Amino acid sequence: MSLVPQVLRSLKNLPPFPMVAQRALLLLNKPEVSIQELVEVVKFDPAVTANILRISNSAYFGLRREIHSLHQALLLLGTQELLKIIIASGATRLFSAPTPGYFTERQGLWRHSVSCALMVDLLSREISLPDQATGFTAGLMHDIGKVVLSLFVEQKFHEIMEVVEKEGVPFQAAEKIILGVDHAEMGGEMARMWDFPDRLRLAITYHHLDKPEAYTDDLTLLVYLGDILTMMFGQDLGADGLAYTGYPEVLRHFHLREKNLQKILLQFGSAWDEAQVFFGLMGNQDGVQCANRG
């Protein structure tokens, strides 16, 4: 029996996308963003402003000077970095519910999402693409569908896993077979309801590259690779493990060899340690415990 009607009904209770992050998303499309525009976006949200200062002063950026104001942060970090921070701190709330269908740990999905965002940044650097907030954001949001689908995956986990094991299909394909919808499609649907920019919505929808449309935008391919590398790195892996398909043609497309992947994983080790401040954005006991892990 298909659960699709039930799944779609659950979308009716979808919380709105956080306002600050929403406004920051709109700026992703603009070639030039002025400092004034960014200040306008965040100035009414003291929690986000506090997070900006916290992240700006963390090991992640390794600045020598302590940053005391939003303006200073903007000047020292630049608009793209600031957009990443604003979107990450704004979106945190959406990830605050546990997703037991995928992660045993309450913050598992958030940690995986931040990891993927960082991985996309490292990949962009490795293949000399400009380090844009769009890649980071797409990495951060790629699995947002899991927030809603978790409940259904939890109910049917064993059936889904059985399909993965018996038929050797990737996890999202098994979700589709058992639930009638997979987490990537689900995320795409949510992105539509939230009016995400098209490129971002498509990167979410196609991040497992299981439809030909996936190949129309490098952003989608980057998120796919970032996701795969994050799984290989291992920490914060979910119940779906590494049950996704590796497509060597994507590596060829970006002229990446296995040595490059190894190098990226190596860099990611330090990036992951330095990014503990992002993991801690949820700011509860769970987060403190996790932060000690690295």
Add this chain to the structure above:
Amino acid sequence: MQIVVGVADMKISSQPQQLVVTHALGSCIGVAVYDPKVRVGGILHYMLPESSLDEEKGRQNPFMFADTGIPQLFRECYKLGAVKHRMVVKVAGGSQVLGGPEHFNIGRRNYAALRKIFLKNNVLIDNEDVGGVKARTMYLEIATGRVWVKIIGQNQVIKDL
């Protein structure tokens, strides 16, 4: 008491009340060694096969690589009284994504590197749970030397190694 081994990390213990654990092995490998006579053991969690990739990093943190981490793991145990021929060796991790082995096979390479080092040094693997698409967490109980693996998600399946 739990002692957590991070990614590219190693922990050794001779305290019987301690449980050494490493979370979420993907393509990384966890190596657990234990000398039952002196009750000394530890886990190494390395990420990549060979330090030739970045020798500087290998010096800074030998636990990143198989070829620098594994010798260190044994040496640190010897310091606490362990003896090579008594040591029990168990291995977990080295998972891979689906599809052809081409390009995404760091998991398999990690395992191959370990086998090569063990063959050269006459070390036998007593038990292992490697490969596949699973995410594993590995435990070593210092009091008993018991090693087990939890497969993440699969209803907390516990496999004794």
